[in-house]
Amino acid sequence: MGKTDINSMLPRPYRLQQSYQETIDTWTLELEPVDGTDGLSFAPGQFNMVYGLGVGEVPISISGDPLKPEKLVHTIRAVGAVTRALCNLKKSDELTIRGPYGTHWPVEDTVGHDIVIVTGGVGLPPLRPAIYHLLSNREKYGRIVLLYGARTPQDMLYTVELSHWRGRFDLDVETTVDTAKPDWHGNVGVVTTLIPGAPFDAHRAKAFICGPEIMTRFTVQELQKRGVSVENIFVSLERNMKCGVGLCGHCQLGSFFVCKEGPVFRYDQVRPFLMKREI
Ligand SMILES: Cc1cc2nc3c(=O)[nH]c(=O)nc-3n(C[C@H](O)[C@H](O)[C@H](O)COP(=O)(O)OP(=O)(O)OC[C@H]3O[C@@H](n4cnc5c(N)ncnc54)[C@H](O)[C@@H]3O)c2cc1C
Numbered sequence: 001m002g003k004t005d006i007n008s009m010l011p012r013p014y015r016l017q018q019s020y021q022e023t024i025d026t027w028t029l030e031l032e033p034v035d036g037t038d039g040l041s042f043a044p045g046q047f048n049m050v051y052g053l054g055v056g057e058v059p060i061s062i063s064g065d066p067l068k069p070e071k072l073v074h075t076i077r078a079v080g081a082v083t084r085a086l087c088n089l090k091k092s093d094e095l096t097i098r099g100p101y102g103t104h105w106p107v108e109d110t111v112g113h114d115i116v117i118v119t120g121g122v123g124l125p126p127l128r129p130a131i132y133h134l135l136s137n138r139e140k141y142g143r144i145v146l147l148y149g150a151r152t153p154q155d156m157l158y159t160v161e162l163s164h165w166r167g168r169f170d171l172d173v174e175t176t177v178d179t180a181k182p183d184w185h186g187n188v189g190v191v192t193t194l195i196p197g198a199p200f201d202a203h204r205a206k207a208f209i210c211g212p213e214i215m216t217r218f219t220v221q222e223l224q225k226r227g228v229s230v231e232n233i234f235v236s237l238e239r240n241m242k243c244g245v246g247l248c249g250h251c252q253l254g255s256f257f258v259c260k261e262g263p264v265f266r267y268d269q270v271r272p273f274l275m276k277r278e279i
């Protein structure tokens with residue numbers, strides 16, 4: 001499913017063109033290859049191993065448009081040493097990239113279906129390339145529904161793009177926050193509360209989910225209550241990674257290596273292993 005060739009094993013130098021602060025702890029980086037070569041072709045849902053020079057290397061999903069490979073985009077939440085260093089990069093600073101790695105959202109196999117995307121927090125960046133793909137091929141799909149939850153209104157990513165998407169007649173977007181001040185006029189509650197009222201036909205729907213595992217579990221339950229069968233639900237998972245290419249075993253989940261056989265899985269394949277501590 002995923003595309004990993006020998007060239008993707010070699011770290012390539014990239015330069016920061018621009019960065020945007022999305023929230024208090026999350027930045028979107030736009031990167032260009034230092035050697036002026038072609039951009040990085042990728043499939044929606046794949047990730048790169050991103051190396052902050054002298055600090056360390058971490059797996060980060062590609063969050064840009066697959067039709068614009070010349071602009072490599074990563075959205076990164078600063079949670080530790082490496083991600084903080086990456087978020088602190090300034091224009092023209094360099095870093096290296098290996099990838100793209102892993103499996104992708106099944107955007108080809110789901111042609112003709114309704115697509116329901118459920119995501120929370122920094123789960124939206126790994127899904128954004130899939131949204132771009134669906135919108136670029138809009139006529140091939142049934143209804144497309146995006147349900148997005150954040151902790152607070154200030155934690156929402158891509159707010160300008162979300163309001164643009166909300167204005168489209170061919171995409172249903174609902175957002176919610178866990179908590180908000182009284183001046184918030186949107187939904188309050190966890191993202192799963194949006195599922196019962198969402199406009200899709202459960203019997204022809206395919207669902208793509210990315211977020212914390214607890215959110216994934218409850219989302220699957222709600223989708224099943226609506227009648228979506230478990231074989232039609234796909235999830236993207238995170239595990240600690242080192243090599244990113246199926247060699248070191250750091251990302252093992254049951255019989256799977258998440259870096260190679262994931263990060264996107266059909267839910268029923270990985271259900272027995274979720275909500276367990278990592279080895
Ligand atoms: C396939 C894949 C795609 C990813 N895509 C993105 C992305 O698009 N944007 C993004 O911001 N992050 C993404 N991550 C998570 C990112 O890799 C981690 O946040 C990063 O490795 C943390 O490294 P650090 O050195 O900054 O922090 P560390 O010092 O390693 O960790 C700091 C804190 O974050 C926690 N943490 C570390 N890794 C994870 C993780 N994978 N999930 C949850 N908590 C973690 C640690 O337990 C610790 O509490 C992805 C992870 C995977 C496996």
Ligand code: FES
Nearest residue numbers: 242244248249259
């Ligand atoms: S990170 Fe090494 S096997 Fe997956």
